[in-house]
Amino acid sequence: MNNIRSTLATVWRIAAPYFRSDDKWMAWGLLSAVIAIELAVVGLMVLFNRWNNVFYNALQEKNFDVFTYQIGYFCVLAAIFIALKVYQLYLNQWLQIRWRRFMTERYLGGWLHDARHYQMQLLGDAADNPDQRIAEDTQLFVERTLALGVGLLSSIVTLASFVVILWGLSEAAPLHVFGRDIPIPGYLVWGALIYAIVGTWLTHLIGRPLVGLNFQQQRFEADFRFNLVRARENSEQIALLRGEPAERERLALRFARVVENWLGIMTRTKKLTAFTASYSQASIIFPYVLVAPAYFAGKVQLGGMMQTASAFGSVQDALSFFITAYRTLAEWQAVVARLDGFERSIETVTALAAEADLVHVATAESSGIAFNKLAVNLPDGTPLVSADGVQLRGNQRTLITGPSGSGKSTLFRAIAGIWPFGSGKVVVPTGATLMMLPQRPYFPVGPLDAAVSYPAETGSFTAAQLSEAISAVGLPALAARLEEHGHWNRMLSLGEQQRLGLARALLHKPDYLFLDEATASLDEPSEAALYRLLQERLPGTTPVSIGHRSTLNAFHQHDMTVARDGNHFALQDQVRLPA
């Protein structure tokens, strides 16, 4: 019971924002319309049920006039029923897409905000495969929540309406066993109730393992897909290393898990289907068995028996909601759990930003980027690198060196404000703009002009500015292909990607440009030419470079090093020895 209550509370937490959003009038309006139509459908079912009585009595009595009238009446009811069903589905789908659009925008906003996506990854796998959660789970959540919610409501209303009818019919056709009437008030209702409770209980016993199995299935499927994507993204490396057999084996192993779990689902579903199919077949006969003695004793007419069977069927269907919806419920619970995990993960990283004892980036009037007792840790809390009392002075080109793994890149991440683990402050001059250039710059798939302008919007720079910057970094052949679509990270060599990254910097003109081995794939003369270009074109920009080549010294005025200091590393000024 507690489990059901906590699942419902979670569902409400996930669903509520939409019903309180700007679209709330539309949301409530569509939901009310869908529910109203469902209630009208139940009303029609009651009319159909009464129709059974009159129609079959007319057949029994060979009353042709009543028969033809009832056929006409049926056609009218059927036409209304069809119209209601068509519009119910249409409005339901309309609500689904609006609700899904809201959830997708909300999740994208929460996930792609202030490096939260990166920090969620750093914090572990509480929210593995966010793509699956945003694309697939929101769709399933909306669709299933509506189907189950409306289905449940419809079952309750159907139950209430038909229990009344069945109760009345129990009086009209009393239980007749061995030639005697046995006066059990509402015996048809009790019969249906006991039948459905036993059925529901058995379904639950047989189907319970499906909840866990479905959760696992979606996890294994996502894991298999993720590994396929990794293989596609690293296809060149795999081909060069002749890693295909190893990849095949790894993928086969992951797919084996999909198959193994699926076999578990199949076995369980087989048992469940055997039971539910027997159950629904037995449901057809069961009411006739109950009423037949009264019928053959002449206590009730054919119409009464047919109406009883139809009413019994409706009560039975309503009570068996849980049985028919079992598989859907199991999948839905897994979706709810995953979306809940995703939301909690977003909340955790959002809360990180407000925590006082983490790394913070502040702004102040200052002549450079200063560090105030900055201690950068690994996510598990191990101290990595510290900086205190040192400065990256404005207008002083700085080169940072240090052993591999000493935390230079992580220090840049802390300066950029995306690495929260640790304590202390990075103080950035008020209004200063920072740009990071990693060894592998990222270019979104699409036209070249958008890829170079990124993260600025397309159109932020003129075609002339873009072509000029691209030519200036040594890629004149690309300058004429601004509108060409491409996967630039795949199509260009690493050196070309690094040149294009510098073109991006030329266009954005940041106050501080952090180059983390951003020219390491170029030959030394090209690297020198690009540094000279930066100096000429961006006199107001302070480059801060991480690099291992001694040739970089010539382009920097200030040297710093990350050196071992006890159990961690520390950023220190370095005195340059005369050559």
Ligand SMILES: Nc1ncnc2c1ncn2[C@@H]1O[C@H](COP(=O)(O)OP(=O)(O)OP(=O)(O)O)[C@@H](O)[C@H]1O
């Ligand atoms: N997400 C992470 N989780 C755990 N450890 C990490 C993570 N990112 C970096 N590290 C660890 O932090 C240490 C410093 O890494 P970093 O990339 O900052 O070093 P670096 O000085 O830039 O090295 P290099 O000169 O080789 O590029 C490494 O030991 C690395 O394994």
